[in-house]
Amino acid sequence: MTRELADTGTGPTQVKIADGExxxxxxxxxxxxxxxxxxxYRDRVYRxxxxxxxxxxEADDAAQEVFVRAYCHLKKFRGDSGFFTWLYRIAKNVVYTQAKKSGRRREIARLAHRRFLLQGRPAPTPEAYAERGELRELIRDGLRSLEPKQQEVLVLRGIEGLDNDEVARVLNVPVGTVKSRFFRAQENLRQWFEAHEPSRQEGQA
Structure with missing residues (x-):
């Protein structure tokens, strides 16, 4: 986010102000x-x-609640971690509460790219699927098959792009735990996709 600081006659000067300030x-x-x-940060929280x-x-309502809580509790931010990490912890609690209220299972990203999820393994050609929507549904179902703790690691690592240290701070778990959950999630997804690929199912029909 940038902010106008001065007008020198040649246009406004803009500079990014640090979170701490x-x-x-x-x-x-x-x-x-x-x-x-x-x-x-609202786009990332909404996402x-x-x-x-x-x-x-529901996502919009949850995002608004996150910032209301952040504003009310801002004095509690000690700066031990980045502001976004602190904000993410609030978001995690708000979202899980919202999910319980709505009776939904915690779900993961619908448009996560399969090539990322299946690192090291080439994705099937587009011709393997009748429509793009079918691929999205396949990915979505595969992600839903994961345990919630594996899902949340994939959200933070795969979609938000946080590194292992950042994910560990957000979830308040050791870095080794993040790595093992992420590894197990990838392995479980590989197995799930192998069992549910249309081409494989057609061959077994």
Whole structure:
């Protein structure tokens, strides 16, 4: 997020303000500073909520609740980790509460790229599927077959692009646990896709 600082006559000068400074300004009573934090991270928070709830309205409601809680508890942010890591912990709790209220299973991303999920193994040609929607459904069903803890690691690693250390801080687990969950998730997905690929099922028919 950028912000106008001055007009020198040749156009506004813009600079990205650090999260820490925006937090300090918010705590000092500058509400616009928190607005900028929200604009900076709202898409990522919404994306997490949507990938777990699979409903646009519920995801939007959850994202708003995340920022309300973040604003109310901003004084508790100690800076031991990045602001986004702290925000993600809040988002995780809000989303899981929302999922329980709606009676949904925790779900994962619908458009996660299969090549990422099946690292090291070439994906079938597009001709193997009648429609692109069929591939999306196959991916979605495969992801749903995973345990919730494996799902959340895939959301953070595969969709949000966090590294192992960042995921560990978000989930409050050791880095080794993140690595093992991610590895097991990939292996389970490989096995699931091998068993459910249309070409394989047709050959067994």
């Amino acid at each position: 925006l937090i300090a300004r918010t705590l000092a009573g500058e509400t616009r500073a928190f607005d900028e934090l929200m604009l900076r 997490l909520a949507y990938h777990m709830l699979w409903n646009e309205q």
